[in-house]
Amino acid sequence: MKSTKNESPIRLLVSAIVLFEAITLLLIAIKPPFLNTEALMLAVALPLLCWISTILLPKFVPMDQLLMALTNFLCGVGIIILYSIVPERGLRQALLFALGLGAMMAGVLFVRWIRNWKTLCWLMIPASIGLLLLPIAVGVWNNDVKNIIAMRWFGNFQPSEIVKLMAMLVLAHFFSQRRGIRRKLPALLFVAACLGVLLLQRDLGTALMYYLTALAMYFVSTGNGLISLLGLVGAAVSAVVAYHIPGFAYVRVRVAIWRNPWDTALGSGYQIIQALMAIGSGGLWGLGLGLGLPRIIPAYHTDFIFAVICEQFGLVFGVCVVLVYVALLARGFSIALRARRSFYALLAFGCTTLLGIQTFVIIGGVIKMIPLTGITMPFVSYGGTSLVSCLTLIGFLHGVSARIEADTEQDIAIVEASEDTYDYDYDYDDDDDEYDDEDDWEVAEA
Amino acid sequence: MKAMRRNMRLIVAIVMCLFVGLFAYFSYSVYFYGGRWFNNPYNPRLNTQRQAVRPGTVMDRDGEPLAFTDSGGTRRYARDNNTRRAVSHVIGDNAGNVNGVETFHAQYLLGFKTSILERLAQVFQGGERRGDDIYLTLSAKLNTYISRNFPSGRSGAVVILNYRTGDIYAMVSKPDFDPNRIDVAKREEGGSSLLNRATQGLYPPGSTFKIVTQAAALNNLPNARSRPYDCSGALEVEKSVVTEAGNNVHGNVTLQEAFAKSCNVTYSQLALELGYDRMNTEAAAFGLGDNFLFRDLVVYNSIYPTDKRSADDLAWSGLGQGRVLVTPLHMAMTAACIANNGVMVEPRLLRQVTGPQGQRRLLGAPRPYRTALSPETAAALRADMVAAVSTGSTGSGARIRGFTVGGKTGSAEAADDKTIQPHAWFVGFVDDPNHPLAIAVLVEFSGSGGQVAAPLARRFLQRAIDLGL
Numbered sequence: 001m002k003s004t005k006n007e008s009p010i011r012l013l014v015s016a017i018v019l020f021e022a023i024t025l026l027l028i029a030i031k032p033p034f035l036n037t038e039a040l041m042l043a044v045a046l047p048l049l050c051w052i053s054t055i056l057l058p059k060f061v062p063m064d065q066l067l068m069a070l071t072n073f074l075c076g077v078g079i080i081i082l083y084s085i086v087p088e089r090g091l092r093q094a095l096l097f098a099l100g101l102g103a104m105m106a107g108v109l110f111v112r113w114i115r116n117w118k119t120l121c122w123l124m125i126p127a128s129i130g131l132l133l134l135p136i137a138v139g140v141w142n143n144d145v146k147n148i149i150a151m152r153w154f155g156n157f158q159p160s161e162i163v164k165l166m167a168m169l170v171l172a173h174f175f176s177q178r179r180g181i182r183r184k185l186p187a188l189l190f191v192a193a194c195l196g197v198l199l200l201q202r203d204l205g206t207a208l209m210y211y212l213t214a215l216a217m218y219f220v221s222t223g224n225g226l227i228s229l230l231g232l233v234g235a236a237v238s239a240v241v242a243y244h245i246p247g248f249a250y251v252r253v254r255v256a257i258w259r260n261p262w263d264t265a266l267g268s269g270y271q272i273i274q275a276l277m278a279i280g281s282g283g284l285w286g287l288g289l290g291l292g293l294p295r296i297i298p299a300y301h302t303d304f305i306f307a308v309i310c311e312q313f314g315l316v317f318g319v320c321v322v323l324v325y326v327a328l329l330a331r332g333f334s335i336a337l338r339a340r341r342s343f344y345a346l347l348a349f350g351c352t353t354l355l356g357i358q359t360f361v362i363i364g365g366v367i368k369m370i371p372l373t374g375i376t377m378p379f380v381s382y383g384g385t386s387l388v389s390c391l392t393l394i395g396f397l398h399g400v401s402a403r404i405e406a407d408t409e410q411d412i413a414i415v416e417a418s419e420d421t422y423d424y425d426y427d428y429d430d431d432d433d434e435y436d437d438e439d440d441w442e443v444a445e446a
Numbered sequence: 447m448k449a450m451r452r453n454m455r456l457i458v459a460i461v462m463c464l465f466v467g468l469f470a471y472f473s474y475s476v477y478f479y480g481g482r483w484f485n486n487p488y489n490p491r492l493n494t495q496r497q498a499v500r501p502g503t504v505m506d507r508d509g510e511p512l513a514f515t516d517s518g519g520t521r522r523y524a525r526d527n528n529t530r531r532a533v534s535h536v537i538g539d540n541a542g543n544v545n546g547v548e549t550f551h552a553q554y555l556l557g558f559k560t561s562i563l564e565r566l567a568q569v570f571q572g573g574e575r576r577g578d579d580i581y582l583t584l585s586a587k588l589n590t591y592i593s594r595n596f597p598s599g600r601s602g603a604v605v606i607l608n609y610r611t612g613d614i615y616a617m618v619s620k621p622d623f624d625p626n627r628i629d630v631a632k633r634e635e636g637g638s639s640l641l642n643r644a645t646q647g648l649y650p651p652g653s654t655f656k657i658v659t660q661a662a663a664l665n666n667l668p669n670a671r672s673r674p675y676d677c678s679g680a681l682e683v684e685k686s687v688v689t690e691a692g693n694n695v696h697g698n699v700t701l702q703e704a705f706a707k708s709c710n711v712t713y714s715q716l717a718l719e720l721g722y723d724r725m726n727t728e729a730a731a732f733g734l735g736d737n738f739l740f741r742d743l744v745v746y747n748s749i750y751p752t753d754k755r756s757a758d759d760l761a762w763s764g765l766g767q768g769r770v771l772v773t774p775l776h777m778a779m780t781a782a783c784i785a786n787n788g789v790m791v792e793p794r795l796l797r798q799v800t801g802p803q804g805q806r807r808l809l810g811a812p813r814p815y816r817t818a819l820s821p822e823t824a825a826a827l828r829a830d831m832v833a834a835v836s837t838g839s840t841g842s843g844a845r846i847r848g849f850t851v852g853g854k855t856g857s858a859e860a861a862d863d864k865t866i867q868p869h870a871w872f873v874g875f876v877d878d879p880n881h882p883l884a885i886a887v888l889v890e891f892s893g894s895g896g897q898v899a900a901p902l903a904r905r906f907l908q909r910a911i912d913l914g915l
Contacts, residue, residue, distance in 0.1 A: 220453040265488050273488060279476065280483030281491050283558075293491050315476055319469065326465050333458045337451055345447070349454055356461045360468060369471045 010065045014054045017069060018047040021076045024289055028084055031290065042083065042094060046076060049094075053101055061108055062402030064335065070328040071379060071394050075100075075387070077321060078380035081308055082301055084290040089301060089382055096384045100391035107165075107395020112402045117343065121173040124166040125190050131159040132197040139201075147203040160198065160206045161389040167194060168350045168396065171214055175221035176342035184221070187214075204242065204251065205361065205373035211235060213354045217346055258371035271298045275307035275366050279315070286314030301382040303374050306366045321380075322363060329356045335401045348400040351393040478739055484558075485550045487542025492549070495556040496540070502555045502577035504537060504547055506586040507615075507797055513537050513548060513625075521548075523625045529586050531622040532593035535642035536584060536795070539625050543632060544640050545744055547580065547795065554578040554799050554807065564801055576802040583613035583797045591909045592618045595902070602869075602889040603643040603774040604902075606910055609782030609875060609884040611812040612791035614743075615915050616906070617775070619643040645745045648771040649888060652858025653708045653840075653895065654871045655766025657780060660705055660830060662728035663716045664823050670716075671826075675699050677711045683761045688714040691857060691894065705830045706838030708855065710765050717764025722754045725763060731818045732780055733790065734772070741810070742795040748772040767859060774886045777873045779815070782884035784827045785852070785875035788819030828852055831874065835900075841874070843900030846908055850877040853885075853903065855895030867891045872899035874907075881911050 025043035029036045050072045058065050075097050083090025114120065135158075139146045149157045167190070174187030191214045198207040212235070219228035242248040243255065253268055261269030261276075274297040281292060294300050294308040301308075310318040332352030339345035355378050362381075365372035376386040484491075501521065504513040512524045512533050521540055524530040538546020553559055557577035560568075568575055592604050596618065606616040621639040623631035631639050641647065663670040677696035681688040688710050690696070696709045704712040717725055729735065729750035738745040751759060751769040762768035775793060783790035792815040799807040819827070831852030835841035840855045853874020860869050870892045875884040885907055887899040 216457050220450055220457060223449050223453050276479075276483040277486065277489045277491070280480045281489070283480075293494060296490055315480075319472070322465070322468065322472075326462070329461065329465075333454070333461075337454055337458075340447075342447060342450055345450060345454070349457075353457065353461065356464075360461075360464050364468055364471075367468075367472050367475065369468065369475075 010054070010069060013066070013069045014050065014072075017054075017073045017076060018050050020073075021046045021050060021080065024080045025083070027289055028080075038087065038091070039083065042079075042091070046079060046094060049098060049101070050076065057105070061105060061398075062112060062405060063108060063398040064331065064401040067328065067331050067335075067394060067397060067401070070324055070331065071391070073324055074321070074328070074379035075391075077309065078305065078377075078382070078387075080289070081305060081312065081380075082382050084312070085294050085301065085308070092384075093382055093387065096387050097391075099384075100388040103388050104391040104395035104398070107392040108398040108402065111344075111347070111396050111399025112406075117169070117173045121170045122186075124170050125186070128163045128166045128170070128190070129193055129197065131163050132194060132201075134159050136197070136200055147198075147201045147206065156384075158383070158385040160201075160203065161385040163194065164210070164354065164389055165392050165396075167191075167210065167214075168347060168354065168393070171217050172343055172347035172350055175217050176346050184218075188218075202248065202250075204248065205375040208235075208373065209354060209357050209361065209375065212357050213350055216353045217350045220349060221342065221346060254371045254373075258368060261368070271304070272366075272368055272372060274298065275304045276368060278304075278307040278311040279318075279367065282311040282314050282318075284315050286310070286312050286317060288312065299374075302376055303362060303372070303381070304366055305377055305381050306363050309380075322359075325356075325359045325378075329359075332397050335397055335404070338404050339400055340404065340407050344400045344403050348397050351396050355390065355393060481553070481741075482739075482744070485552050487545055487549050492540075492552045492556060495552075495558070499557045499575045499577050501540075502557075502579040502802075504555070504580045504582065506533075506582050506584050506589075508585065508587075509581065510586045512582070512584075512586060524586070526590070527624075528594055529590045530626070531624055532589040532618055533584065533586060534622045534625055535619045535644070536582070536589075536617050537625065539628050541628065543628055544623075544642065546642070547582065550742075550744060551580060551796065554580055557802075559799075559807060560801065564803060564805070567803060578802070578807060579800045580796060581798040581800070583608075583615065583794055584617065585615050585910075585913060585915060588616045588906075588910055588913055588915065589618055592616055592906050593620070593622065595905060596620050597889060597892065597898070597902075600889050600892055601643065602887070602892075603647060604888075604906060605644050605775050605778040605886045606906060606915075607778055607782060607793055607884055608882050608915075609786040609791065610882045612782075612794045612815075613797070613812075614775075614793050614795050615883070615910060617642075617644045619647070643888070644774045645743060647773060647888075648746060648749070649774070649869055649871075649890075650768075650858040650860060651766035651770060651772045651777060652856030652869065652871055653710075653713075653765055654777055654780075654854050654856035654873045655770055655772075656705060656708065656713050656764075657784065657827065657831070657854055657873070658728055658732055658734075658766075659713050659716055659720075659725070659764045660701070661732075661819055661823060661827060662720050662725055663701070664826055665728065665819075666720055666724050667716075671701055675701065675704050675709070675712045675715070677704070677709050679711070681711045681714050681761070683714070683718070683758045684756060686758045686762070688761055688765070702830050702833055705854075706834040706840065708834075708838075708840050713764040714761035715764075718757060718761050720764075722752070722760055725760070726750055726752055729770075731816070732783070733776065733816060733818070734770075736816075738776075740792055740815075743793065745775055745793075746773055748776045766856065774888045777871070777888075778884050778886035780818075781831075781853070781873040781875050781886065783818045784824055784831060785877060785882065785884055786824075787821045788824035789817050790815045828877065832877065835874065840896040841872070841900055843896055844872060844874055844904045844907075846876070846904055846911070849881070849911070851875070851904075851907070852877055853900065855900055857894040857896075860891070867893045870898035871895045872903040874903060876907055876911070881915065883907055883910055883915065 022043050029039035054068045079090050079093045082093050135147050135149050139149050171187050177183035195207050215231045242251050257269045261272045265273050289312050292311045297304045336345050336348035358378050361373050362375050362377045364370040376383050378390040501515050503511050505511050516522050538544040538548040540548045555577045602620050604618045607614045619642045623639045679695035690710050696707050734748040734750040749771040759768050763770050779790050792813045835844050835851045835853045841853045844851050844853050856871030857868040870889045872887045872895050885903050887903045889898050892898045
C-alpha cells in the first residue's frame, strides 16, 4: 500500500497484462467474417477489471498488488482462451471473475477484521461436513465421481471447493494452538471426516489435495517430521490399496493410461493422447489464438485447458504460465513467512500450498508426468465454484498481508512514540493467549 | 514461530522442487516426444490441414515421385505397380493405417514447418498454400528389384543401408499392399500386410545374434581367441539340450571357425560363462532394450531378457533364441556398426526437404546413434564375418565377385514344432569404401539362412552396387 518504491514495476506489470488482454480480445473481435461487438466490449471490460483490481482497489482495501496482478493474468488467460473457443463460456467466466473479485474482497475484510476465530471455526466444522455430504445426497455422477450438485439457475456447484476455504481457516486455527496434541485434535478429526466423505464421493483428486495440504500444515505447526513422514507413507499405502480394491477401479484405469496411453488411443487413452497431440501441435510459438482444434480434447475447458493454452499460444507461453504460478506461490509463501502470528502464517501457508499442489497435480497430469486426476487448474479452468474459491484463497492471502502491514505500522508507531520505554512484551490489541506466538517480536527487532 | 518458519521453508523448498521437476519433465518430453505426439495417425489436425494446404511430394533419391497430390487434390502414389507396392510401407498412407512418411513427416508435407515469411510470400504470389517436398534416401529402383525378387508368397523384410551415413537405400516388407486399395489390404488376413516388418516386426535373431555374443566374449574373456573350443554336438543345460543344426559335431574349433560354422554349443557355453550381466551389457551396447527415438522413422524396441530367469534361458540367448527379439532394421544397423569401426549410425530416411519456394530445410548431419564397440573389437569381428562368408560353409552364398563381403547367417526357430521351417536370416556388409552397404534379409518360415537368405543378400547387394550406391 504505502510502498511507493514498488509502485512503478507493478504499474509496468499491470500495463503489460492490460495490453495483453486488450490485444488478444481485439484480435478475436476483428476476426472475419464480422466485427464482434461482444468481444469488443470484453476487450474493454477485462482490462478495466484488471486495472480496478490491481490499481484502484488497493487504494481503499489493503491488498498485495503483485499477487493481484499475477492472479489477474491467470484469470485473463482463462477467460480469453475460453472466449476464443466458446464465447458463452468466456462471458460466463468473466462474470464469475467479477463475482470472484467480490468474494475476494470479502475474504480480505474477513481475515483483516475478524478477531474471534474460535466460535467461527467450531461453527464451520459441521457446516463443512454438511456441505460435503450434499452431493452424496442430491448430486450427480460425473466421470466416476459424485462431487457436483446441478442447480437450475446456478449451474453446477461443487461444495468441496467452498469447503476448501473453511478447511483452511479451521486448520490454521487449530494448528496454531499452543503445543499439545489435544488442542490440535479437533482439526485432525475434521480432516479425517472430510477425507471420509470425499472418499464416499469417490473424489480422490480433491481428497489428495486436502490431505497433502493438511499434512504440510501439520508438519509446519508441530515440526514433527516422523509423524508427517508416516502420514506420507500412509497416503502411499492407501493409494496402493485403492489401486487394488474394486470400488476405485478407475484408479487402475488411470494408472494404466498414464503408463501407456497409446495402446488404447481410441478408448480410455483418448483424452490424454488428444492433450499430448495438442501440446505437440502448438510448437514453440503456438498455432495462434482461436486456431487449432481445441474442441477435440475432451474436457478442454476444465481439466485440459493447459493443453489448449500450449496449442494456441505455444510451449514458451505454457512455460510462462507455469512460471507465473510459481511466482504467485513464491509471493504467497513470502507472505506466510513474514506473518507475525502463527494463525496468519499458517493460513497464508495453507492457502498457498493448496494452490501449489492443485496446480502441480493438474498440469503434471495433463503432460503425463503423473496419472491424471480430474481437478481444475486454479484461476484458468472453466468452473464457477473453483474460480470463486481460488480467488477467495487469494483474498485470504491479501488479508494476511494486510495484517502484517498493520502490525508493522503499529510497531513503528510504538517505537516512535516511546523510543526509550520500548517493551518487548507488548501485547497486540487482539492477541489471543491461546496462540503459540511467544516470540513474535523478533521480526520487529530485526 | 521461529521453528514454524524453518519448517515452512522446508515445505516451500519441496514445493519448488516439484515445479522444477515439472519444468524438467515438460522440456524433456516435449523435446524427445513432441514430434511424435504431433505426427501420429490419431492426430485429427493433420486431416484438417490437408483441406487447407496442398501436401508436398515425396520422391526417392533420384527424384522419382512416390507420393504426390494431383491437380484435382487427390493423393496419388507411384504410377508403376511394382514400385508402388515396393515402397508402400515406407510411404504409408495418409489415413493413418500405416505410419510411414506420409504421417510421420506430415509436419513437412503439410507445411507446418513453413515460416511466417514464406507464408507471406505465398500469399503475395497468390495460389494455394503448398507443403514441403521430401527427397528420401531410398532408391525406388533398388526397392522394386528387391520386391520383385523376394521369394514369392513368403513374408519377411529386407533393409539395405549406408553404414557410414545411415542412409536407408532400401526397406522392403513382405507382404506389401497397394496404397490405392488399402481397404482390400485391411480386410485380408486382418491387415497383416500393413505391418512394416522391417521396423515393427520383432523376430528372434537366431545365429545372427552370435555377433553380439562374440563381441561380449572378445571384450570380457582375455583368452577368448587363443583357447580351443570343443563341440560335442550337444550341450545339456538344466532343463534343455542345445543341439547343432543338422545334428553336426564340430569337434575342436577356434573361435573364428565356431563363428563361421555357427556352432551353437560354443555360443551357449560362452553365454553361460559370461552370465546375464555381461551379456546384457553387450546387448545394451548394441541398442537392445533402448528406446529408439530416431528423427526419421519409428522403430520398435529390441529386447534382451534382463530378468535372469534360468540358465537355459541364458544359454539359448547366446545364440539368439529364447526371448531375444529384434527388428530387421536393427540387425542391419548391427552389421553396419561392425563395418563402421564399431560406431552405429542413426538410420536416416530423409535426404532433403525443400520448401515451396525451393529453400532447403535444415535436417542436421548424420548422427552416430551409439558406439557399440572399440575399433579393435570391430576389426576382429569384421574379420570373423568376412571369414564366415569367404571360407565358411554357412555364409558362402553371399560371396560377390570382386568385393569383400562379411556376414552372418541365422536360422531362427520360431515354433516348437520341428516340422515348421525356421526364419532364414542374413546380416552383413560390403567392405568397400565406395559401396559402404550393410544389409539384413529375413524370410519367415523358409529354411536355413545359408540356403535361403544369403543368396538373396548377394543378389540385392550386387544390384545396389550396380546402381552405384
